[in-house]
Amino acid sequence: MANDWMLDVLADLKSFAESNGLGATEQQLDRTMITVAHELALTREVTHGTAQGVGHVREFHRSVTGSRNTQRP
Numbered sequence: 001m002a003n004d005w006m007l008d009v010l011a012d013l014k015s016f017a018e019s020n021g022l023g024a025t026e027q028q029l030d031r032t033m034i035t036v037a038h039e040l041a042l043t044r045e046v047t048h049g050t051a052q053g054v055g056h057v058r059e060f061h062r063s064v065t066g067s068r069n070t071q072r073p
Helices: 005-019 023-043
Strands: none
Touching: 005 023
């Protein structure tokens, strides 16, 4: 949980890319978020808030309670 801030930063960058028409950057950030979530899960024995279906874009699910970020399915 201590390193979940990394996912928040990546989500902010992805949102910026999406808002500014940076499609390739947005796609790369999707893949990066999946990779980071997977590696964080490995370091904490897969707990809540990790990647589901790692390797598939748009299958990242994480609760972002109290954050200004929004995740779309």
